[in-house]
Amino acid sequence: xxxxxxxxxxxxxxxxxxxxxxxxxxxxxxxxxxxxxxxxxxxxxxxxxxxxxxxxxxxxxxxxxxxxxxxxxxxxxxxxxxxxxxxxxxxxxxxxxxxxxxxxxxxxxxxxxxxxxxxxxxxxxxxxxxxxxxxxxxxxxxxxxxxxxxxxxxxxxxxxxxxxxxxxxxxxxxxxxxxxxx
Amino acid sequence: xxxxxxxxxxxxxxxxxxxxxxxxxxxxxxxxxxxxxxxxxxxxxxxxxxxxxxxxxxxxxxxxxxxxxxxxxxxxxxxxxxxxxxxxxxxxxxxxxxxxxxxxxxxxxxxxxxxxxxxxxxxxxxxxxxxxxxxxxxxxxxxxxxxxxxxxxxxxxxxxxxxxxxxxxxxxxxxxxxxxxxxxxxxxxxxxxxxxxxxxxxxxxxxxxxx
Numbered sequence: 001x002x003x004x005x006x007x008x009x010x011x012x013x014x015x016x017x018x019x020x021x022x023x024x025x026x027x028x029x030x031x032x033x034x035x036x037x038x039x040x041x042x043x044x045x046x047x048x049x050x051x052x053x054x055x056x057x058x059x060x061x062x063x064x065x066x067x068x069x070x071x072x073x074x075x076x077x078x079x080x081x082x083x084x085x086x087x088x089x090x091x092x093x094x095x096x097x098x099x100x101x102x103x104x105x106x107x108x109x110x111x112x113x114x115x116x117x118x119x120x121x122x123x124x125x126x127x128x129x130x131x132x133x134x135x136x137x138x139x140x141x142x143x144x145x146x147x148x149x150x151x152x153x154x155x156x157x158x159x160x161x162x163x164x165x166x167x168x169x170x171x172x173x174x175x176x177x178x179x180x181x182x
Numbered sequence: 183x184x185x186x187x188x189x190x191x192x193x194x195x196x197x198x199x200x201x202x203x204x205x206x207x208x209x210x211x212x213x214x215x216x217x218x219x220x221x222x223x224x225x226x227x228x229x230x231x232x233x234x235x236x237x238x239x240x241x242x243x244x245x246x247x248x249x250x251x252x253x254x255x256x257x258x259x260x261x262x263x264x265x266x267x268x269x270x271x272x273x274x275x276x277x278x279x280x281x282x283x284x285x286x287x288x289x290x291x292x293x294x295x296x297x298x299x300x301x302x303x304x305x306x307x308x309x310x311x312x313x314x315x316x317x318x319x320x321x322x323x324x325x326x327x328x329x330x331x332x333x334x335x336x337x338x339x340x341x342x343x344x345x346x347x348x349x350x351x352x353x354x355x356x357x358x359x360x361x362x363x364x365x366x367x368x369x370x371x372x373x374x375x376x377x378x379x380x381x382x383x384x385x386x387x388x389x390x391x392x393x
Contacts, residue, residue: 017198025193032185056188061393063192065333067199068263081264085335102268123183142183142191167197178393 009075017066028059035059035083037111042087042100052120054090058083060174080105126176134169137162202262202332209324210255217317217355225313225359240363242285244354247372250278251350257343258325262332267339275346282369289365304367310360314352314375322348322383329391341387345380352379 009030016024035058039051046054061082069078084100091098127135133155140146140154152162200208221227234240253274260266293301304310325344334340353372362368 021196028189068333077265081335138191141194142187148194166195
């Protein structure tokens, strides 16, 4: 069953990297509960909100590094390597050391966000540090669920410009988080 | 921000980055071409280049450093992927180093005792020790760029192989100019130049290749 899951993820990510946004959203939604389970299993001491922060770090990293996945190699080792790296990073940032054997990941059960998903605090802080327009674009598309086209219309930007601005904003977020972490 | 909101923002970002292999080719090929061109224009190829290329002991320099460059580049490309640190095996690099040391030993034994010191020092040691690191700058920088675009989970090892790859290629290119065909010279000084560049690249890697 686990092998099948990896295969499904692989197909979704392959379609995503070929430009299929819907497959990409499904991929992220499919891996999130599993990654949340891993982060919670490793980061009990961080508390649910802290774990959600780390999870969002992991998701942002997966997003910005998705071109490093080779379509002919299995998704799971790739995914877990990023997750492990970011969990270790999160602990280091909090002045702690953690041993994260990668073999453990296979046994972790997916964790539900729960009825009232934890609000992670870090990302909101980082978004507030972006320039006004970038922050608006991320809030509109993420929090309000406005489409790229509609966001463009509201900000009198072309759709392409919104996409580029969104991409840059996400990259900047990752850099801000890295700096904030250090 | 809730994770579902983040996912929505991530999924809306459809700007794609090129595959690492593409980035590598676009970065490394021009930087090696520039290095060859620089050697050709500034230093000039050795006059007897074709003869040298047919002489095993002379061409061994290019083969050894070239193989080092290719093997280390492949490792760099592997280590640029997050799961690469679990898969990468560095022993092929040790094989190249062992072959070079074997050649050095062979040359030491076959060179008469009174001629050894002159063979080691040679005539162009300084040029060699300056030129190889200079020629390494662009290739090493190109490899570091690829690794930055990638997601290495082993910054130290990634910096190490990037240094070996860039300086290996640089030494192979420098050998098109250099006329010192005795392994006592080239294993020693090419080797020292490569070790120096690799050390610097490793130190940079541990800091700059984190993400």
